Amino acid sequence: PPDVEQLGRSSWTLLHSITATYPTNPSTSEQRNVSQFMGLFSKIYPCWVCAEDFQEFMAKNQVRVESRDAFGKWMCEAHNEVNRKLGKTEFDCSKWEERWRTGWKD
Numbered sequence: 682p683p684d685v686e687q688l689g690r691s692s693w694t695l696l697h698s699i700t701a702t703y704p705t706n707p708s709t710s711e712q713r714n715v716s717q718f719m720g721l722f723s724k725i726y727p728c729w730v731c732a733e734d735f736q737e738f739m740a741k742n743q744v745r746v747e748s749r750d751a752f753g754k755w756m757c758e759a760h761n762e763v764n765r766k767l768g769k770t771e772f773d774c775s776k777w778e779e780r781w782r783t784g785w786k787d
């Protein structure tokens with residue numbers, strides 16, 4: 682099986698990068714595409730225990746795709762849910778764009 686930590690770092694990079702390049706004003710089909718992608722991603726994520734918990738999170742916290750900001754913040758919250766579960770420090774979600782889109786200011 683894949684290394685769960687390596688897989689996780691790569692996957693979060695992909696997921697946050699997708700939110701960073703998502704349109705500020707997405708069309709209906711763009712919204713449908715990412716909704717479907719996240720639903721399928723949560724079903725095929727190759728760490729089964731992770732996938733199970735992530736599907737549960739998605740069932741309780743419907744993915745927000747109405748704008749880049751909403752989608753980016755939702756992803757940050759999803760990542761924080763895993764951070765909490767693993768006893769890691771929570772990330773300040775007001776800084777998600779600085780980390781994943783525009784780059785740190787200092």
Ligand code: FAD
Nearest residue numbers: 685686689690692693730731735757758760761763772777
């Ligand atoms: P990561 O958590 O991989 O984070 C990478 C970088 O993202 C960090 O260095 C930081 O700069 C940034 N970051 C951190 N938090 C946030 C945030 N909230 N928003 C935006 N950016 C942030 N591992 C398990 O052991 N059990 C699980 O059940 C599990 N479930 C997972 C579910 C999913 C959907 C994914 C993608 C991963 C899961 N993982 C799980 C892996 C886990 O989340 C980490 O990726 C792994 O432990 C490596 O952690 P890390 O400390 O290197 O940083």
